Amino acid sequence: MxxxxxxxxxxxxxxxxxxxxxxxxxxxxxxxxxxxxxxxxxxxxxxxxxxxxxxxxxxxxxxxxxxxxxxxxxxxxxxxxxxxxxxxxxxxxxxxxxxxxxxxxxxxxxxxxxxxxxxxxxxxxxxxxxxxxxxxxxxxxxxxxxxxxxxxxxxxxxxxxxxxxxxxxxxxxxxxxxxxxxxxxxxxxxxxxxxxVPYLEGEQLKELIQTNTRLTDQTTIDLFVTLSTDLIRAVYQGKLSEDAASIRALLDACDLSDMIPPKRAVLRAIVDKLDEEREREFVINLADTLF
CATH class of the missing domain: 3.40.50.300 (P-loop containing nucleotide triphosphate hydrolases)
Structure with missing residues (x-):
């Protein structure tokens, strides 16, 4: 070469x-x-x-x-x-x-x-x-x-x-x-x-959260990885826009979760960026189920 x-x-x-x-x-x-x-x-x-x-x-x-x-x-x-x-x-x-x-x-x-x-x-x-x-x-x-x-x-x-x-x-x-x-x-x-370039998922996303955010609680990190998987699946199924599954937004939510409750972090970093009420409610329901 x-x-x-x-x-x-x-x-x-x-x-x-x-x-x-x-x-x-x-x-x-x-x-x-x-x-x-x-x-x-x-x-x-x-x-x-x-x-x-x-x-x-x-x-x-x-x-x-x-x-x-x-x-x-x-x-x-x-x-x-x-x-x-x-x-x-x-x-x-x-x-x-x-x-x-x-x-x-x-x-x-x-x-x-x-x-x-x-x-x-x-x-x-x-x-x-x-x-x-x-x-x-x-x-x-x-x-x-x-x-x-x-x-x-x-x-x-x-x-x-x-x-x-x-x-x-x-x-x-x-x-x-x-x-x-x-x-x-x-x-x-x-x-x-x-x-x-596809979304990051699974163990690689977990490692990214561990090394690029303030979040250290392993249980919460695992829950955020699960949340991301659910969001990505919903995007592929046409239930959500791609903005909802942004890895950048997810990392912001992880950072905030070091200081505020995870559900509120998801609200600020992910939900409040979405325009459609249907999508907002979908993500809120996911967060309520996980956190």
Missing amino acids: HTNYNLPENITDILYNTKRKDDDTLQELIKQGGYVPPQIDLLIDAISALSMGKNVLLKGPTGAGKTKFAETLSNLFHQPMFSVNCSVDLDAESLMGFKTLSYEDGKQQIEFVPGPVTSAMNNGTFLYIDEVNMAKPETLPLINGVLDYRRTITNPFTNEIITAKEGFNVIAAINEGYVGTVPLNEALKNRFIVID
Whole structure:
């Protein structure tokens, strides 16, 4: 395998199938507070793609850990990461940067302030594009050249041709089917290797709660793992929206449970975020049964 990076030894061992067991690396990631993949293959495949200079698209439900996954990949590659948060208001300035007036030696001059795309390219670091399908379809084609083999772009504000330095890579994340999202066009989707990121469950979720929240009571932790399983099942059955099963929200509830009763923690961290009364009552009933 050809790599452009000095990968940490534990990751290199996994890629080359040598010294360490997969479980050892998972434990190391957990201790570091990194993303814990439901299957080690997700991590291997993402690292393999990035080490070859390919773009990675993380696809999955909200709160499944896509941003944490991207941050973990950035840390494993020892790469800083510039971020773009997509919305309908995303424009060229949000991606590339903008011009502003500055003063030097008492003289007024026009200065260009680089945006996340130009910064990541010029510094040879990672670029993270969150909720990429929230952007207007006419905005993202601006960076098509950044996402293919050319790794170049003409800055529309300075007319400078920018070629990414070695080490530049793109990770994007997508939540499908949400209000305000649009399907990715084929030209854009074909520029990515797609990694499907499912919810964390079972023992891995338990370990995540133990290492990333204040909650220490094992009985309560087990109950939260059961709650998450029930919420995820309800999402798959169409009874709840994906927001209800967000792992991020569950971890918030676990943190709060260190200070307030678990049922009230679930109310604040999960229930009160839901819009439909039917969904709110469903989650409240689950919490009442468990806690």
